[in-house]
Amino acid sequence: MAEITFSKAELERYSRHLIIPEFNIEGQRKLKAAKVLVVGTGGLGAPLIQYLSAAGVGTIGIVDFDVVDDSNLQRQVLFATADVGRPKVEVAKERIEAQNPFIQIKTYNTQLTSENALEIIKDYDVVADGTDNFPTRYLVNDACVLLDKVNVYASIFRFDGQVSVFNHLHEDGSRGPNYRDLFPSPPPPGLVPSCAEGGVIGVLPGIIGSLQANEVLKVITGIGEPLSGRMFIFDALSFETRTLNLRKDDNNPLNGKNPSQTKLIDYEMFCGIGQESEEEKKVKEITVKELKAWQTENRDFQLVDVREGYEYDIANLGGELIPLAKVAEEVNKISSDKEVVIHCRSGKRSADAIHLLEEKYGFKNLYNLKGGILAYADEIDHSLAKY
Amino acid sequence: MELQVIMFGIARDIVGDSKLKLELDEGASVGALKKHLIDGYPEMGRLKSISFAVNTEYVDDNYQLSDKEEIIIIPPVSGG
Numbered sequence: 336m337a338e339i340t341f342s343k344a345e346l347e348r349y350s351r352h353l354i355i356p357e358f359n360i361e362g363q364r365k366l367k368a369a370k371v372l373v374v375g376t377g378g379l380g381a382p383l384i385q386y387l388s389a390a391g392v393g394t395i396g397i398v399d400f401d402v403v404d405d406s407n408l409q410r411q412v413l414f415a416t417a418d419v420g421r422p423k424v425e426v427a428k429e430r431i432e433a434q435n436p437f438i439q440i441k442t443y444n445t446q447l448t449s450e451n452a453l454e455i456i457k458d459y460d461v462v463a464d465g466t467d468n469f470p471t472r473y474l475v476n477d478a479c480v481l482l483d484k485v486n487v488y489a490s491i492f493r494f495d496g497q498v499s500v501f502n503h504l505h506e507d508g509s510r511g512p513n514y515r516d517l518f519p520s521p522p523p524p525g526l527v528p529s530c531a532e533g534g535v536i537g538v539l540p541g542i543i544g545s546l547q548a549n550e551v552l553k554v555i556t557g558i559g560e561p562l563s564g565r566m567f568i569f570d571a572l573s574f575e576t577r578t579l580n581l582r583k584d585d586n587n588p589l590n591g592k593n594p595s596q597t598k599l600i601d602y603e604m605f606c607g608i609g610q611e612s613e614e615e616k617k618v619k620e621i622t623v624k625e626l627k628a629w630q631t632e633n634r635d636f637q638l639v640d641v642r643e644g645y646e647y648d649i650a651n652l653g654g655e656l657i658p659l660a661k662v663a664e665e666v667n668k669i670s671s672d673k674e675v676v677i678h679c680r681s682g683k684r685s686a687d688a689i690h691l692l693e694e695k696y697g698f699k700n701l702y703n704l705k706g707g708i709l710a711y712a713d714e715i716d717h718s719l720a721k722y
Numbered sequence: 723m724e725l726q727v728i729m730f731g732i733a734r735d736i737v738g739d740s741k742l743k744l745e746l747d748e749g750a751s752v753g754a755l756k757k758h759l760i761d762g763y764p765e766m767g768r769l770k771s772i773s774f775a776v777n778t779e780y781v782d783d784n785y786q787l788s789d790k791e792e793i794i795i796i797p798p799v800s801g802g
């Protein structure tokens with residue numbers, strides 16, 4: 336580490352680290368020499384990048400294929416209103432370079448996939464996973480285990496957060512538990528909502544992403560006890576916190592007793608994505624343009640909205656509100672003697688409602704609004720708020 | 723014996739509460755608790771990977787429960 340040196344400006348900038356006895360200039364040298372890859376520049380990625388760069392991590396890679404969206408601004412305080420529509424990695428790089436000119440930022444304006452993950456991750460020492468979907472969670476985990484990288488993990492949902500350090504290198508050369516020891520199989524698509532589907536309280540990614548950044552700094556510098564073999568869980572609503580002890584699963588396909596997986600796989604397929612869309616296709620559909628035509632010609636049909644009341648208050652098409660969970664109970668409100676168009680936000684819940692109504696109650700007059708109210712806002716009525 | 727199970731994440735949505743009280747035979751295993759929950763809440767079964775922790779230790783299906791212990795359900799969470 337002796338070859339890592341600092342300018343006067345750097346010494347002054349990092350002085351609050353340098354005067355912590357167990358951190359000191361040795362810790363700062365390790366940070367400057369370190370390469371950290373942050374996957375995802377969302378709720379968790381934004382605070383991660385901000386704190387890691389301010390702390391002086393020498394090289395930070397950031398991977399994201401998305402652009403800044405209005406709905407990001409409630410929690411991703413790295414971005415400003417004027418950034419909406421710009422690539423996230425580009426904006427992040429700009430902000431970080433303005434905050435700390437002494438570090439290197441490398442951007443990957445792409446989606447992390449089974450094809451590029453090993454190539455991108457191999458050059459880094461530590462990976463921080465702030466992605467927002469199960470296929471990428473398993474992809475990041477598996478790539479880190481295959482490449483012997485530490486994966487500092489966090490995830491959030493509504494008021495709940497989880498943090499752990501996976502695949503940490505122990506002194507005896509063994510590795511700590513990883514994501515697959517904890518969750519061997521992914522849940523089916525749609526059952527566990529993402530932040531986009533289920534919502535998240537704005538300050539939560541700030542709390543959890545900061546804890547994640549702190550674990551990254553500990554892994555790099557070797558100070559303290561990283562959250563390896565443990566998982567921290569936080570419920571912001573009740574302020575319940577737990578730190579649970581994990582253990583390795585002998586059946587882990589990557590590094591259990593009989594490893595069966597030696598390379599990356601198709602994670603979309605592993606998570607069942609695309610396999611249920613056939614079922615969705617089985618219901619009759621109409622497009623938002625067709626719906627608009629029906630409305631314009633005053634056709635006699637019923638429009639049913641199976642979202643929740645609080646979603647209806649954000650934007651609605653004037654349909655009759657029957658939340659999905661109440662459809663069976665209020666089945667008598669749904670006409671059987673004329674055409675009925677059922678819609679939700681994106682078309683998923685309304686397809687579920689139609690399946691239920693067709694299979695259990697024998698309806699034959701139901702049409703799913705393709706793309707839901709989101710498609711209607713995009714193609715027909717731009718004044719509707721998208722959420 | 724009466725057990726209290728603390729829910730996190732989507733488990734809370736499925737059950738509709740952050741805590742659930744239920745009655746199981748003395749010495750019942752985590753596997754039996756899991757079955758009981760899935761019978762009452764079929765969506766729980768669809769989760770596939772539900773982890774249980776007892777007194778902060780992750781436990782497997784064979785673990786024998788007692789009513790003095792804190793049982794926590796941790797479902798997978800993907801948001802970021």
